[in-house]
Amino acid sequence: MAKTMKYWYGSFLLSSIAINILFTIYLYVGGGRGGGGLSWSEKAAAEAEAVAAISCSGHGRVYVDSSVDSEGRLVCECYDCYTGIDCSQISPTCPANADSGDPIFLEPFWMQHATNSAILISGWHRMSYRYDDNPFMSTQLENYIRKMHSIVGNAITEGRYIVFGIGSSQLLSAAVYALSSQNSSSLPSNVLASVPFYPMYKTQTVFFNSENFQFEGDTNAWQSNNSTNNLDVVEFVTSPNNPDGELKKSVLGGKTIYDHAYYWPHFTPIPAPSDHDLMVFTLSKLTGHAGVRFGLTSIFSKSTRFSIQKRHPLHCNFFNETRLPSPAYAWVKCEREEEEDCTAVLLDAGNIIGRPGSWFGAKDRYVRLSLIKSQDDFELLMQRLTELVSLENGTIDTIGSGGGGGGGECALSWSEKAASEAEAVAAISCSGHGRAYLDGSIDSEGRPICECYACYTGIDCSQMSSSCAADANSGDPIFLEPFWMQHAANSAVLIPGWHRMGYRYGDL
Numbered sequence: 001m002a003k004t005m006k007y008w009y010g011s012f013l014l015s016s017i018a019i020n021i022l023f024t025i026y027l028y029v030g031g032g033r034g035g036g037g038l039s040w041s042e043k044a045a046a047e048a049e050a051v052a053a054i055s056c057s058g059h060g061r062v063y064v065d066s067s068v069d070s071e072g073r074l075v076c077e078c079y080d081c082y083t084g085i086d087c088s089q090i091s092p093t094c095p096a097n098a099d100s101g102d103p104i105f106l107e108p109f110w111m112q113h114a115t116n117s118a119i120l121i122s123g124w125h126r127m128s129y130r131y132d133d134n135p136f137m138s139t140q141l142e143n144y145i146r147k148m149h150s151i152v153g154n155a156i157t158e159g160r161y162i163v164f165g166i167g168s169s170q171l172l173s174a175a176v177y178a179l180s181s182q183n184s185s186s187l188p189s190n191v192l193a194s195v196p197f198y199p200m201y202k203t204q205t206v207f208f209n210s211e212n213f214q215f216e217g218d219t220n221a222w223q224s225n226n227s228t229n230n231l232d233v234v235e236f237v238t239s240p241n242n243p244d245g246e247l248k249k250s251v252l253g254g255k256t257i258y259d260h261a262y263y264w265p266h267f268t269p270i271p272a273p274s275d276h277d278l279m280v281f282t283l284s285k286l287t288g289h290a291g292v293r294f295g296l297t298s299i300f301s302k303s304t305r306f307s308i309q310k311r312h313p314l315h316c317n318f319f320n321e322t323r324l325p326s327p328a329y330a331w332v333k334c335e336r337e338e339e340e341d342c343t344a345v346l347l348d349a350g351n352i353i354g355r356p357g358s359w360f361g362a363k364d365r366y367v368r369l370s371l372i373k374s375q376d377d378f379e380l381l382m383q384r385l386t387e388l389v390s391l392e393n394g395t396i397d398t399i400g401s402g403g404g405g406g407g408g409e410c411a412l413s414w415s416e417k418a419a420s421e422a423e424a425v426a427a428i429s430c431s432g433h434g435r436a437y438l439d440g441s442i443d444s445e446g447r448p449i450c451e452c453y454a455c456y457t458g459i460d461c462s463q464m465s466s467s468c469a470a471d472a473n474s475g476d477p478i479f480l481e482p483f484w485m486q487h488a489a490n491s492a493v494l495i496p497g498w499h500r501m502g503y504r505y506g507d508l
Contacts, residue, residue: 040488041120041419048494049415059376060087063500064493079376096381097353101328101372103284103501108375110497114414119438120422123484123491126437127477137164140441153317154263156275168261168282173204175278179255180213181232188212192219193236194251196243196360198259201236218361219251240268243360243368244309245327261285268325269316285328296330296385303389307333330369342367350388352381415494434461
């Protein structure tokens with residue numbers, strides 16, 4: 001059972017990644033197919049539009065896989081601080097939780113591009129264990145990734161391998177293992193990162209408790225006390241850095257893992273593509289950050305009690321202009337000598353939850369506030385910060401709520417394009433001996449290519465190899481295809497681009 005579930009999760013993940021990248025590229029360079037009347041896909045498209053039309057007062061969301069009430073009606077999943085059947089009730093004492101980020105902040109971007117970001121998945125989509133020609137990973141997904149980096153201009157991919165992972169944390173851990181000393185007679189490799197550093201580097205290294213590597217803390221402090229001539233070192237370089245958003249470079253110049261989770265033009269100017277041996281990117285921060293969230297700079301400019309990291313303008317090749325970074329986090333410092341625990345100060349005085357500086361190897365006089373949250377969360381944070389800073393002058397200022405940003409309804413018929421594309425691809429028969437998929441390979445003219453079953457070849461899979469062996473070595477869920485095709489109307493599901501952007505379900 002575990003193996004089966006792992007397969008399905010991996011299959012949907014890779015399909016989701018490919019689709020995400022495909023639509024991101026579409027927004028930049030155009031493209032797409034469509035046209036024709038709907039048949040088996042119409043029910044799924046209508047259900048998706050009906051669900052998306054439920055507003056939840058603009059402070060929550062309903063999904064096609066949400067919980068249902070006793071009468072079978074879908075239940076609103078409310079954002080933080082909001083409750084009620086339609087998420088219309090706000091808790092006035094709810095803290096502004098800026099402890100961690102949440103991809104829910106991407107929702108408005110994908111809702112604005114509803115037509116081009118929706119995807120309709122047929123019930124028989126990729127039933128098999130393999131992709132065409134037996135690769136373990138989708139070659140089309142790899143092509144999309146390379147094309148995306150070329151368009152954005154944030155990485156050189158030519159001549160480099162692309163390795164996929166279920167989240168960047170998995171790849172970061174694997175990279176440490178791959179670069180560390182494997183010689184049992186030698187000392188373990190020293191894993192380092194410059195303060196303030198992303199805490200997962202330390203957490204994962206300590207958790208795996210390997211004989212081959214150990215976390216040694218701050219790169220600069222370690223360098224001042226050691227020589228790299230006879231010691232094996234693996235250095236993390238986070239650029240832009242989490243938590244302060246600075247573009248970082250290697251201190252030691254040896255074996256280095258470049259973590260570029262935020263090296264996208266909506267977070268930072270892209271002065272040049274990254275060109276290193278080992279670079280890690282994540283798709284969870286790929287799109288949608290509007291760049292206006294550093295309005296809190298003006299709030300902190302009025303304060304002598306708190307300060308925030310400085311931003312430096314750089315030329316961005318993607319936008320072809322000089323612009324300021326728009327970091328994912330605010331790196332706040334308590335300036336009063338007696339206030340050594342800034343996290344506690346913000347919580348006690350402002351009802352604001354942040355992440356302590358010690359988590360990042362820094363002093364607790366610092367605290368990180370996440371800005372990549374829902375619009376509701378961000379507006380509450382701004383309100384609490386405004387009130388907190390205004391108290392320094394003996395007044396209480398407030399800011400407007402802004403009307404709940406992330407909510408709203410999409411125009412009807414945004415699902416038609418996705419449904420039409422799915423039906424057009426499904427109609428490609430491949431002579432009955434293969435299948436074309438939405439995320440499959442395409443030819444030079446952008447047409448889907450048939451992925452032939454074993455023993456069949458040719459453009460339309462019509463040619464059978466007479467010498468092909470009858471391979472009964474292992475099973476393959478592909479045998480389930482006919483069942484799901486017979487129930488096409490009831491097994492298809494249309495996924496909008498903003499489906500479950502958040503880390504959590506419902507109240508969890």
